[in-house]
Amino acid sequence: MSGQAPNPFNKKILATAGPTPLPPRVSSVMSEPVLYHRDPAFAAIYERVLNRLPEVFQTSNDVLLFASTGSGAMESAVSNLVQPGQKVLACATGKFGERWLQLLDAQGAETVRYEPGWGVRIDADEVDRLLTENPGCEVVFATLSETSTGVVHDVQAIAAVAKKHGALTVVDAVSGLGAAELRQDDWGIDVVVSGSQKALMAPPGIGLASVSAAALDRAESQPGGRYYFDWGRTAKAQRKSPPSSPFTAPVTIVSALDVALDMIHEEGIENVFARHALLAKATRAGVAALGLNLYGDPDERSNVVTALELPSDIDGGKVPKILRDQFGITANGGQDDLKGKILRIAHCGYFGAFDILTSLAGLELTLETLGHATQLGAGVGAAQRVFLDAGVSVTA
C-alpha cells in the first residue's frame, strides 16, 4: 500500500523445539478424508506406525501409543510403575525433569530427589551414591534431552547404575527421540516415553511409551488407579491382528506420524542422528562466533536444542518478542527462572542447514536491534563454514 514501509519479514517461521515445523507431506495428509479408527484402511496405517516406531527407539519392545501429549505418556509411566508410598529416585535439572517430580508427588510416591540445579548434567556417580544411600528405590526417572536447558544427559550411564541397584529406568525422551542418539535396548533402558511433536515431525497429540517386558510385568502386578493410560490395556489392543487401540485413535495425527516415520525410515535413523549432530555443531559455532556462551553444561550430545546465554547489556526478555514481532521467527526464550536469560535455537525434527542460518541471522538482527554490538553475518558465516567443512550436500 502506498506510503507503507515494505515488510520483508512477512513470512512466519516456526523455530521452536516443539511443536516443530512439519514436512509438507506430513501436513497435507491431515486434510485427507478422516478414516474410521476400526476401518481396515486405518488399521493398515496403524500397524505400519507401530511396526516402524521400534526402529526409532532402537528397541524390540512394544511401543504403546496414546492420544495425549508427551506429558500424558510421562504420566503413564508413573501410574503404571509406581503405587503410592513406593520409593523411587528422580533426576531433575530443568523444567521437564521437575515434571517427573510433580507427577511422582501427585502419585504419592516416596521420591528421592536428585536436583543438582538447572543446566547441570546428571552425574551417574551421584545417582549411584544416592541409590546406595537410599536403598529400596525401585524405579529411576531421568531425561534424555532437557528441553529447557539444551542439555542431553548420558542416560546410558544412568541406566547402568540403576540396573546395578535393581531398579528400572524410565527416560523422558519427548524432545530427544529421533534427534539425540538413543539405543534403548543396547543401553538397558526399561521405559522410554516420547511425543509426536518434536523430532518425530508430526503434530502434537500422540504420546508414546516404549515398555520393556520387565516394566510391563511390574505394571500388571500393580493394577488399579489408572485406566486411560493403562499399559496392559493398550498393549493387549496393539497385540491384536491387526493392531487396535482401546479408545478412538487420533486418526489424523496417526496418519501424519505414518508419513513422518516413512521419511525417517528413508533417511535412516543413523543419518537422522548425524544430521541433528551437524545442525547442533553449526549452531554452536554460530553462537560462539557471536561471542555468546552456551547455557549450562552442554556437550557434543546436545543435539536437540541449543540454549545460549543472552548478553547482559540488553533486556533478554525482549529477544523472543522482537524475533517474533519484528522478524517473524517464533523461537523459545527461557522458561521459569531462565526467562529473559537464554534463547533456545531448535534443531529437532524437520530442520536443515538453512533453518539454522535463518535462526542465527534472526538472532543477529535482534541483538543489533536491541543495541548489542553485533557483527551481522558472523554467526551465519561460522555455521556455513561448519556445513561446508562437513563435506555434505544434497547429493552427498
Add this chain to the structure above:
Amino acid sequence: MSGQAPNPFNKKILATAGPTPLPPRVSSVMSEPVLYHRDPAFAAIYERVLNRLPEVFQTSNDVLLFASTGSGAMESAVSNLVQPGQKVLACATGKFGERWLQLLDAQGAETVRYEPGWGVRIDADEVDRLLTENPGCEVVFATLSETSTGVVHDVQAIAAVAKKHGALTVVDAVSGLGAAELRQDDWGIDVVVSGSQKALMAPPGIGLASVSAAALDRAESQPGGRYYFDWGRTAKAQRKSPPSSPFTAPVTIVSALDVALDMIHEEGIENVFARHALLAKATRAGVAALGLNLYGDPDERSNVVTALELPSDIDGGKVPKILRDQFGITANGGQDDLKGKILRIAHCGYFGAFDILTSLAGLELTLETLGHATQLGAGVGAAQRVFLDAGVSVTA
C-alpha cells in the same frame, strides 16, 4: 481397464458415529503451518475455541480442554471427583455406560450399579429408588447418547433426582454433544464430558469437560492421584489472559475445532439440534419402511445414531463388511453382545439429508445382496418424504 467390471462404488463414504466426516473447511485448516502453542496467533485461536464451547454445552462453566479422546475426559471426571472408597452411582445400559463402571472400578470407588440391560432407557425413578436405598452416593454417572444402542437418555430427569439426594451429576456426552438437546446449566448437570470427533465435526484428539463450580470445588478439596487430567491445573491455565494450556496443546486439532465451532455458531445451536432431529426422524422412517425394527428403547430424543435390528434371515455380521467392501460405506455394526445383531446409521455432526439417503440406499443394497427380500428405494423414499414434509430447503 478393458475386461474389468465397472465399479460405481468407487467412493469411500464415512458414515460412522465417530470419527465423523469433516467439513472441507475443517480438513483443510489442518494442513496449514503448525503454530507454536504459546504463540499469540495460537493463543487467539485457543481463546476463541474456549469462548465458543460454552454455547455448545449451554453453560457458563469453564470448559476444560485436554489432549486426549473422550475417554480421557471421562477419566478426568472420575479421578477429579472420586477418591478410592467413595460411594457413587453409575448407570450403564450400553458399552459407554459400562465404561463408567470400568473407570470407577479402576479408581477403587464403591459403585452402586444401575444396569437394567443394553438398549434400555435409564429410568430416573429407579435412580431415585437406588439413591434412597443406598444413601451416601456423592456422584451420579450417566450417559446422554449411548452410542452403542442409539438411545438418548433423559439426563435432565436424572440430574434432578441426583440433586434431590445431594449428589453431583456427571454426563458422558461424547457422542451426544451438539447432536442431542443438552442444556447443562438449565438442567442442573454439574459435569459434561465430550470429545472432538463426533457432532463437533473435528478429528479425534480433544477431550472436553465442562465443570461446574461445585464440581471444581470438590476436585480441589480432594487432591492427589492425578496430574495430566487434573481440572484445577487446566482451569488455572485456561483462566490466564490469554488462556493457555498446562501442556502442549494439540494445535492442529484445536485449529480444526475452531473452524468447526465457527460453523456450529453460524448455523446456530438450536438449528443444529433441529437438523439432527430431522435427520434422525427421516432415518427412522426409512428403517420402518424397510420393515425393520429399531433396537432397544429409543424415542424422539435419539438423534445421534439410529440402531436397527438386522433381519434374522441373514447373517448380520456380514452387513458392515458388505457395506464397506462392496459399496464403499464404512458404518458401525453392533459392539460386544450386539455384534451381528444391529446396524447403526450415524447422523451426528457434518451430516445432511443426502448422507441419510446414501446410508439407507447402502442398507437396501446390502440386505438385497445378502438375500433378504428388499424393495429397493423404499427406505430412501420414506426418508425423502420426511425431508419434503418438513418444508425445508437450502434457502429456507
